[in-house]
Amino acid sequence: MRNKKKAIFNTIFLILIFSITVYMVFKGEDLGEIIHTVRQADPVYLLISVVCVVLFILGESVIIFYMLMLSELELLSLFCELPFALSFCPLSESPSGLCIFPSSELPPGLC
Numbered sequence: 308m309r310n311k312k313k314a315i316f317n318t319i320f321l322i323l324i325f326s327i328t329v330y331m332v333f334k335g336e337d338l339g340e341i342i343h344t345v346r347q348a349d350p351v352y353l354l355i356s357v358v359c360v361v362l363f364i365l366g367e368s369v370i371i372f373y374m375l376m377l378s379e380l381e382l383l384s385l386f387c388e389l390p391f392a393l394s395f396c397p398l399s400e401s402p403s404g405l406c407i408f409p410s411s412e413l414p415p416g417l418c
Contacts, residue, residue, distance in 0.1 A: 333341065
């Protein structure tokens, strides 16, 4: 059940981000003219462009993944220097779902 909720949330989040992106890109543009131009384009070129966009996004996600993996030690050392730490509350004790607690209460072995 939890995986189903997570999948639904991820889908809604993805649609929301995509909608906001499309709105911000085409804000102030004549959508009728854009649709007319797209319909005149050769479908082969449209397909090639969609494949290129998907490959670009996949490449960026791989780069972000490896950057996060490499910077994990740096982030952990920065986290240990802060006088407080943020964590998700297990029972949502705060409206935002985040708890702030002193670094002295960090689990042993983390820093």
